[in-house]
Amino acid sequence: LSPLLFSQSPDTTAILYGNTITSADLKKHLSVLASDAYEGRETGKEGQKKSAKYISEQLQSFGIPPMKDGIYYQTFALYPSISLKTVIKAGKKEFNMLEDFYYFRGTSYEAISRTELVFAGYGISDKNYDDYKGTDVKDKIVLILDNEPYNKDSLSLVTKEKKPSKWTKDHQVKTELAKQKGARAVFYVVNDFEKWKNKSKHFFESPSLSLDKPDGSDMPVIFISESMASQLLAASKKLKDVQSAAQLIAAEGPRSEAIKQNVLIDFRQSTDPILSENVIGYIEGSDLKEQVVLITAHYDHLGVHDGKVYNGADDDGSGTVAIIEIAEAFMKAKKNGHGPRRSIMVMGFSGEEKGLLGSKYYVANPVFPLENTVCDLNIDMIGRVDDKHKDSADYIYIIGSDMLSKRLHEVNEKANAWYTKLKLDYAYNDIKDKNRFYYRSDHYNFAKNGIPVIFYFNGTHADYHKESDEIEKINFELMEKRARLVFYTAWVIANMDERIAADKKQENKD
Ligand SMILES: [Zn+2]
Structure with a gap:
């Protein structure tokens, strides 16, 4: 038996704010970010900058203050491998x-x-x-x-x-x-x-x-x-x-x-950097504010190729709009006196499609000490249904939840049992899985540093990394449930007495 370290019944206050995450709002944001005007959000390009601006404007409109110097960005330099000569x-x-x-x-x-x-x-x-x-x-x-x-x-x-x-x-x-x-x-x-x-x-x-x-x-x-x-x-x-x-x-x-x-x-290359931005929304906690719960998604995608815009509605427009909504829910709670005990930091990463670069930069240059980072709940593709679940749509793949922390896994299961009742599919929760999903999104850079992670994922589909990954194919009702699961899990983690411990050793470092 596990000790009773978190409250043993659903929290009606949590439900009040969980319910503010709605399919209508998710759709509203995604119809902006996954539109052609955002040019496929390619790292370093105009569409990515526009997306960063859109996300930060939402954070601002919720009353979430910028981290410092009036900006919501963590800016970093990237060097393109463009040969001047061959x-x-x-x-x-x-x-x-x-x-x-x-x-x-x-x-x-x-x-x-x-x-x-x-x-x-x-x-x-x-x-x-x-x-x-x-x-x-x-x-x-x-x-x-x-x-x-x-x-x-x-x-x-x-x-x-x-x-x-x-x-x-x-x-x-x-x-x-x-x-x-x-x-x-x-x-x-x-x-x-x-x-x-x-x-x-x-x-x-x-x-x-x-x-x-x-x-x-x-x-x-x-x-x-x-x-x-x-x-x-x-x-x-x-x-x-x-x-x-x-x-x-x-x-x-x-x-x-x-x-x-x-x-x-x-083969001399250009040494001129291009700049890119991680977008950060920080909601300060109360008595345990030194500890931070991260909720992340990458907002960059593949850009425009041969005149075709890769809008990446699912990858990872879905995760991006989910973190916007989750940030809003936590901020509303805080404004009404129900703010989290631990701090919440939502972060939109850039550079993911280029090799998890935004998160790689973040863990090397963290805004908060990594030892105070409780966990990373990373969302990458939660708007679609894969072939395996065609007839049983209310599911989500959970990857990594038990790799570093027994308790994190339990909390996620508990939050789901109480609030969202999705089928949690652990089929890819294996470091030896041939798809290697555990290594393939931003959470991995945190796991590498011993920080417990959960990767929320809908599985792949025929439109993955194609121009056909469009908003028309998104299941917003399902996405709402999945986004709420992340919110509720974060809610429990942020408010429980005990800090989620990294109590399991990772078997495989790379
Ligand atoms: Zn992705």
Whole structure:
């Protein structure tokens, strides 16, 4: 039996304010934020700024004061991986991105120019086979072959076995080794260049954003075609091309060679940041105000592509309007003398679709000390019904509630039993779930820091990350119940005597 640490019956005062969260209000806000005028709310773009303004104006209209300096924003800088150049030259020959090579943007490389290129065989260092033996690659541009060498009996020179080893299965084993050896850049020959290039294409098309200012010191890994590799190796009389280099190794064992060849790699990136904003609504508590209960949702989405506006009504327009309504409910309660004992902070994150960046920035630069942050109730997609629940709509997926805190899980269940009576589906509440939902929204940055979280989620649907994620498809009655569940859970957590404890160790950190 659990000790009776929170009150054992529904609180009629809570219901009074829970009832102010209505499908009509949710719809009113969403019809603004998920309209074309908000241009898909892409991080750093005009539509995102407009959305931040809209959310903060709502907070202001409820009488929630700004955090400081009269603003509701936590502003942060992001660095886009926009290459100013994509140049690789060897002697007079110039190679072309996506024809001869590809690389993954996301790190800035200063221009790298060398007068020689080191061929380091297959880039393997193992007990029976070592391409690096007697070869110094420190600060050099290194070229390595794909997979591993086999002798005429089809046995690997590395393992003496037929089946491929880790050196074939995971190219990062080789690139990590090159990095340890101090290589400045790696040309990695890809045997099936066209296939892998096409598989990776979507990465090249939209620039990524990073919180880290590019510093140019990273070791770029450039995936090159066999044809490009052969042109680079042609300057060596012995190696000639990829095929003959591979044959030499198969016959004679590991081989590396420094080849006289001027090589220039210039992928310099812009270091100009773009600015983005987390929006914060803070409702100060009473006797336990030093402790803060977070209620969060990301308000950014995918923007406009090929003239199509991705309105993200469900993802995560639904969570955004829910936190607006929840903030209003708590503020109304406070104005009527029923304010929360612990402080409530609602936060709209930006940068989520770019890699949980707004929340990542927040946990590194928290407005309140993380040790005073009781929990994060994160809402990401609560306006739709997935296929599994077509015929039993009143459900919500609960993810993470019991990962760090037994009590948080109990409170959420209790709040639901008392007030909302949704079917709580725990199907995705597993760190080993193949969809990895636990890792895929902003709450994870809090969980990583030992703060108990709940992720409220409706599951995926055919319109997920499509331009068809539109307001017409939102089930507002259901969304109202789900938003109220978050409100009631927060209400109990904010008002109970005991603070929710992080009493369980997270099994898996990443
Ligand atoms: Zn989302």
